[in-house]
Amino acid sequence: MAKAQLRGLQDEFNCSICLDTLTDPVSIPCGHNYCLKCLTDFWDQSQECSCPQCRRTFITRPELSRNSLLNEVIKKFKKQRLSPPLSMNYAGPGDMECDFCTGKKFRAVKSCLTCMASFCQTHLQPHCEGAAWKGHKLVGPDGNLKEMLCVIHQKSLEIFCKTDDSCICMMCVVTGHIGHRIVELETEREEKEKQLQVTQSEIRSGLEQREKTLKEMRRTMEQMKVSGIKMTLHIKKMRNKLK
Incomplete structure (x- = not known):
């Protein structure tokens, strides 16, 4: 019930300009x-000061002041949203553990390919809110992060070299793969998946055709068997007539 209420409140704490949770919330006269920053940038780019939501226009630009009460409510909301009951977060058999927890470790919910570490919901919070972590690439919990590092430069494998048919990092591109045919790793993965789907479709089609041929052969054999029986009976009748 509490989680459902939190999901219902989330939209109330979103900025209608950036569609994300309010940061340094400010209230304007229309409520x-x-x-x-969103509202300041919006008004700086507009010829008039109006509410982006209800379109109410203000003759003079309202003085903006932070809504401290709303800001505190949002902080508590974020903390509660990112920190579910502890009993549900402890890592169990088969779960990835958070690399930053001390003592009994919590279950990791994301792995960062930039930090090359896994995080529980609490320790993941800076990646969700801090500007310094915005460019980091988050994936599902992965216990093989080391295999996703370049053995030469210890950088994340983000590029696929078609010329050498290998995964490489950005440093490899400028040090040993100049002039090679390269694409983003995600692009190559999508292409390989499409090729795999085509191959699987061809295999299914071939199996269906073989099954159809096999059925036809069985039907022909049954017909030949029936014809053989009929021919044997006919020969016996002819012999009986000759006796």
Whole structure:
């Protein structure tokens, strides 16, 4: 019930400009709330000061001040949303453990290919809110992060070299693969998946055709068997007539 209520409140704490959770929330005379930066940038680019949501226009630009109460509510909301009951977060058999937990470790919910580490929901929070972590690539919990590092440069494998048919990092591109045919690893993965789907479709089609041929052969054999029986009976009748 509590989780359902939190999901219902989440939209109430979103900025209608950036569609993300309010940061440095400010209230304007019409009662709507926005991120301070979002609203400032919006008004700086507009010829008039109006509410992006209800379109109410203000003759003079309202002075913006942070809504401290709303800001505290949002902080508590984020903390509660990112910190479910501890009993549900402890790593169990087969679960990835958080690399930053001390003592009894919590279950990792994401792995970062930039940090090359796994995080529980609490330790993942900086990646969700901090600007310094915005460019980091998060994936599902992965216990083989070391296999995703370049053995030469210890950088994340992000590129696929078609010329050498190998996964490489950005450093490899400029040090040993100049002039090679390269694509993003994700692009190559999608292409390989499409090729695999085509191959699987061809295999299924071939199996269906073989099954059809086999059925036809069985039907022909049954017909030949029936014809053989009929021929044997006919020969016996002819012999009986000759006696």
